[in-house]
Amino acid sequence: MSSPRSGVDVVTEALAEVHGRYGSLSDGRVADYIPQLAFADRDCFGLALMSMDGHGYRAGRCGVSFTLQSLTKPFVLALALAELGPDDVGRSVGAEPSGEAFNAISLDAVTGRPANPMINAGAIAVTALVPATSPAERFSRILECLGRFAGRTLYVDEDVYRSEVETGHRNRALAYLMRGTGVLRGDPVQAVDTYFRQCSVRATVTDLAVMGATLANGGTNPVTGERVVPEPVALQVLSVMAMCGMYDAAGSWMLHVGLPAKSGVSGGLVAVSPARFGIALHSPLLDAAGNPVRGVAALRELSERFGLHLMHNAAPGAPTVMLSTTTSSGRIALIAAQGKLDFTAAERVLFALERRRVGAPGGVVLDLERVTGMDATAKAMLERALTLLIEGGHDVTVVGDLPFRARGTWRRSTDRAQALAAAEHALTAARDPNPDPGRHAG
Ligand SMILES: NC(=O)CC[C@H](N)C(=O)O
Numbered sequence: 083m084s085s086p087r088s089g090v091d092v093v094t095e096a097l098a099e100v101h102g103r104y105g106s107l108s109d110g111r112v113a114d115y116i117p118q119l120a121f122a123d124r125d126c127f128g129l130a131l132m133s134m135d136g137h138g139y140r141a142g143r144c145g146v147s148f149t150l151q152s153l154t155k156p157f158v159l160a161l162a163l164a165e166l167g168p169d170d171v172g173r174s175v176g177a178e179p180s181g182e183a184f185n186a187i188s189l190d191a192v193t194g195r196p197a198n199p200m201i202n203a204g205a206i207a208v209t210a211l212v213p214a215t216s217p218a219e220r221f222s223r224i225l226e227c228l229g230r231f232a233g234r235t236l237y238v239d240e241d242v243y244r245s246e247v248e249t250g251h252r253n254r255a256l257a258y259l260m261r262g263t264g265v266l267r268g269d270p271v272q273a274v275d276t277y278f279r280q281c282s283v284r285a286t287v288t289d290l291a292v293m294g295a296t297l298a299n300g301g302t303n304p305v306t307g308e309r310v311v312p313e314p315v316a317l318q319v320l321s322v323m324a325m326c327g328m329y330d331a332a333g334s335w336m337l338h339v340g341l342p343a344k345s346g347v348s349g350g351l352v353a354v355s356p357a358r359f360g361i362a363l364h365s366p367l368l369d370a371a372g373n374p375v376r377g378v379a380a381l382r383e384l385s386e387r388f389g390l391h392l393m394h395n396a397a398p399g400a401p402t403v404m405l406s407t408t409t410s411s412g413r414i415a416l417i418a419a420q421g422k423l424d425f426t427a428a429e430r431v432l433f434a435l436e437r438r439r440v441g442a443p444g445g446v447v448l449d450l451e452r453v454t455g456m457d458a459t460a461k462a463m464l465e466r467a468l469t470l471l472i473e474g475g476h477d478v479t480v481v482g483d484l485p486f487r488a489r490g491t492w493r494r495s496t497d498r499a500q501a502l503a504a505a506e507h508a509l510t511a512a513r514d515p516n517p518d519p520g521r522h523a524g
Contacts, residue, residue, distance in 0.1 A: 294360020
């Protein structure tokens with residue numbers, strides 16, 4: 083796909099630009115240790131981005147399918163984690179970067195566990211963990227799960243599968259070693275056979291972008307709307323990808339691109355910008371670490387251009403605290419906030435409150451009328467602060483209808499001016515013995 087001639091599609095334009103810039107790189111080699119992979123078209127290059135809202139963008143050849151190979155590893159890990167949980171999975175495989183090639187014999191001297199699930203040894207162990215009553219059922223569960231990530235039914239390339247079976251002696255050796263250390267339960271030949279089938283599943287760049295977007299979106303496929311894995315599983319998988327997804331180039335990838343990612347020997351790569359999008363590409367020319375040369379260059383540029391690095395500070399949003407003052411009576415601290423509240427926004431509100439707070443029995447009016455939402459952390463922080471204020475003898479009013487609980491007696495209001503008037507009244511009443519009729523228990 084070329085850059086759009088009209089309209090405002092700057093995302094496609096950016097993809098097309100990097101596609102054009104790096105599509106002519108001819109360094110690297112097509113993997114041929116699995117003979118069928120040597121037939122890959124070295125000129126093929128496609129790049130697709132799928133946002134967590136399900137908006138898709140493409141450049142180059144994105145509809146051509148290729149075998150996913152190691153790109154299946156994070157998604158099968160997700161299945162095992164969803165079924166068994168991290169403790170059980172962790173008994174069979176570690177989560178440490180190996181700093182070695184994908185086919186390394188990276189087994190811990192004491193536990194016998196492979197270093198992580200993104201190298202072959204770890205992936206074979208994880209595949210064998212998927213609960214099933216037979217190898218056929220295990221593979222069909224894996225295939226079905228990959229399809230749910232992609233949002234469509236996927237198929238095995240039988241030629242590539244046979245090619246892997248014929249040449250995969252090293253993978254068989256890894257499986258036998260793990261059988262020896264006790265990490266792999268069951269038949270090592272069957273475990274590797276399931277793993278070969280899994281590696282031979284075909285998908286397109288577009289499919290792979292959807293698979294990445296599902297992880298970006300906390301485990302829910304943004305195109306089909308289906309929850310594929312629970313949110314904590316998506317987080318765990320992305321963590322492992324961030325540390326181990328790019329084999330022995332994981333460190334320099336994190337330094338220069340800074341996104342959880344996974345590559346495979348057929349030249350595919352998927353990277354995830356958490357809570358933003360999945361981006362995928364296919365280009366069979368691989369560098370020495372087994373990562374696609376054009377893809378690494380393209381993603382490095384896109385990451386810089388769009389500020390995607392995980393360690394990049396998020397752009398400051400609108401100021402959280404719109405108003406922070408003490409009323410003319412000197413008795414009430416008034417703080418008004420806006421936007422969506424997370425840890426940082428809640429901390430800003432509480433910092434302002436702490437600075438304005440008048441000694442008890444002072445009043446506090448917290449105007450959250452223009453707060454559009456809050457996450458669980460912000461809610462817990464504000465509730466705790468309200469409880470502390472009430473316990474400290476403050477007269478507390480919250481303006482707005484956000485769902486809050488706080489122990490003790492406090493007021494809720496829909497209008498800031500009324501809230502201030504009621505608070506002044508209550509503070510005056512507190513000094514004289516008449517009870518305040520406006521107060522209720524929350
Ligand atoms: N890095 C990869 O994609 C490796 C997968 C391949 N099927 C193998 O096991 O050798």
